[in-house]
Amino acid sequence: MSAREANLRDAKVGDVLAPVEKPAITTQQLVQYAGASGDFNRIHYDEPFAKEGGFPSVIAHGMLSMAFFGSLVADWAGGPHRIVRLSARFRAVTFPGDRITVGGEVTARDDAAGTASVKLWAKKPDGTVTLEGAATVRLSPLA
């Protein structure tokens, strides 16, 4: 049994999803994400456009940080196929140069449903919470 399978088999309330610090977000990454996701809102790569909108610079896609949640949970749970629900609330704007750390904690375990619930957070180094989230993962391997 792999460590990840054990993560789930033995999952209990209070278990921690070890925080992961992501490399600083870059404008290049925002352009990459725009292309890969199809979200071409200019506010993510067109500086004058973002400034007209009242921001000091372009802003990161909230969904990029939500993808960090996806990576964290999929890595912890042993694969993306274990995730039955993933949600996020976008709390603060992220800019190029920001280093985002994501982490989480098991909040519930439902053996009848065969799932565990985790809460998730994303923070800047100064402690600003940029996203709050939650996930529901399947405890047993997919048939």
Add this chain to the structure above:
Amino acid sequence: MSSDAEPRFAPYIGRQSEPLVVDVERGHIRRFAEAVGDTNPVYVDEAAARAAGHPRIPAPPTFAAALRANDPRGGIDIDWRKLLHGEQQYDFAQPIYAGDRLTLVGRIADAAVKQTKAGVMDVMVIETVATNDAGARVFTSRSTVLVRR
């Protein structure tokens, strides 16, 4: 005459986009994983995916965001600089795999007005459902967007 309490997008509730058929391509999954900095080999390497128990290359969880339905907001005047993504939820009935052919339909599911520290916001909830070619639901996406007045 519209008042502050009137949800600007309420008249559009129920509006649905034309179904869009998309093929989930492995190159697209790879580019998405690269963009979000996910180095898990299952997203790029067929052998690694199989070794991890997948029939084919799986998509990262929020790859669902890259499968874009036709926009049910077509024709609605929205200032994109005033639009904020408030919340996002995905419910997966089954995983997304390279090679899947999915049909996407987007729908304006709800509208509201919200008083925030930043002022009055118009709220719109967009729900997108993806079904596979067997007619089974693969995922539902629920996006809550806010537009500053």
